[in-house]
Amino acid sequence: MTLRVTGKVVTPTGVFRQGCVEIAGDRIRAVAEYPTVRDGHWIVPGFVDMHTHGGGGHTFTTGDAESARQAAEFHLGHGTTTLLASLVSSPFPLMREATAAYRPLVESGVLAGVHFEGPYLSAARCGAQNPEFLRDPSTEELAELIELGGGAVRMVTVAPERDGALEAIKLLVGQGVVAAVGHTDATWEQTRAAVAAGASVGTHLFNGMRPVHHREPGPVVALLESPNVVCELVADGVHLHDGMLGFATSVAGPERAALITDAMAAAGMPDGEYELGGQAVTVADGVARLSRDGAIAGSTLTMDAALRHAVAAGVALPDACRMVATTPARAIGLGDRVGALQPGLRADLVVLDDDLNVVRVMRAGAWVE
Known part of the structure; x- marks a missing residue:
């Protein structure tokens, strides 16, 4: 099963303003532009x-x-x-x-x-x-x-x-x-x-x-x-x-x-x-x-x-x-293993609002309750 998290994705090399982090299991499978995204939250590494x-x-x-x-x-x-x-x-x-x-x-x-x-x-x-x-x-x-x-x-x-x-x-x-x-x-x-x-x-x-x-x-x-x-x-x-x-x-x-x-x-x-x-x-x-x-x-x-x-x-x-x-x-x-939104690393990410407050947290591909 593939999960997609979309928004303004921050990677070590820059920001995808219309981005998507694709997750398979507990790993990041891909990080890419996602043109249909509009004004999403910030997606940053755990x-x-x-x-x-x-x-x-x-x-x-x-x-x-x-x-x-x-x-x-x-x-x-x-x-x-x-x-x-x-x-x-x-x-x-x-x-x-x-x-x-x-x-x-x-x-x-x-x-x-x-x-x-x-x-x-x-x-x-x-x-x-x-x-x-x-x-x-x-x-x-x-x-x-x-x-x-x-x-x-x-x-x-x-x-x-x-x-x-x-x-x-x-x-x-x-x-x-x-x-x-x-x-x-x-x-x-x-x-x-x-x-x-x-x-x-x-x-x-x-x-x-x-x-x-x-x-x-x-x-x-x-x-x-x-x-x-x-x-x-x-x-x-x-x-x-x-x-x-x-x-x-x-x-x-x-x-x-x-x-x-x-x-x-x-x-x-x-x-x-x-x-x-x-x-x-x-x-x-x-x-x-x-x-x-x-x-x-x-x-x-x-x-x-x-x-x-x-x-x-x-x-x-x-x-x-x-x-x-x-x-x-x-x-x-x-x-x-961790620390960036890059393919192959563990799927750890934080979703932030525009004031950089935490909205959701994902660790190893699972949302934290």
Whole structure:
């Protein structure tokens, strides 16, 4: 049975103003002009969130499989058809438990993988990471987690200046795991060394990083100028000024800039008191901050809201769609499966109205209820 979805179709190479996505089973069979279409909705690729900690009142950070399933379901309703479950810095036993708990969810396709944001991070740039759990990278721990996950561990964020960081990055890359640079006080030279060792992602660029200085460019410049590095950007108007969002996008280009949510459990929920990695978080006016010191503690963002914000900030819609789908999919090694409206890829798409609000979501050829 063939299904046709018609409207203004956004592809990696442009827009079919009168377009059709033809779907057979769980795959896209064709994308083409469809002259009989008049003033349809926007048809864009399903969003790929490579960095999210939870949403809808549920979290990925505790290793609870049912909570993870419900967080993924919440984000699916906002158009995110592929996501990584991001943990925060934790004791090793919790990292093991989460890897084992989430492996079946990865194998069944609920999650695309696990992202460990820490604990191998800088104390000076820990942000909302719990400083109690920060430590130097351990190749022994990483090797054990990778084996335990059986392919579930997809990305690990490391601060390059910590002892053993380059060895850890080489191990990760050698095992097919994405090594990311983040929560770091590294110099430009140290960051360049991490990239040379195989690091290919900048974790929420600017946030949790040594600031740019004209006599010490630091990690931001080293990551932006590296042609093989995808830079994550949190487009919520809180993590980044819109001028900085536009600047980073113009430097990296949409093929190296990926929008993420960095969302926590409070996404989609009322203001109030929450928890992240064992630390109290207060959400006020939709902004999540550590209760103890006011540090930004993730976000309450969803990927559809990130897309709207980026477009309102001046990013062209086709570029913004690359940044919420095609680029992150490629960054985490899934670009041959998802992330674009192209024949042969999984039939993941989002139907948006002219204000870019979600109308319908399709995942693997089936409409999401």
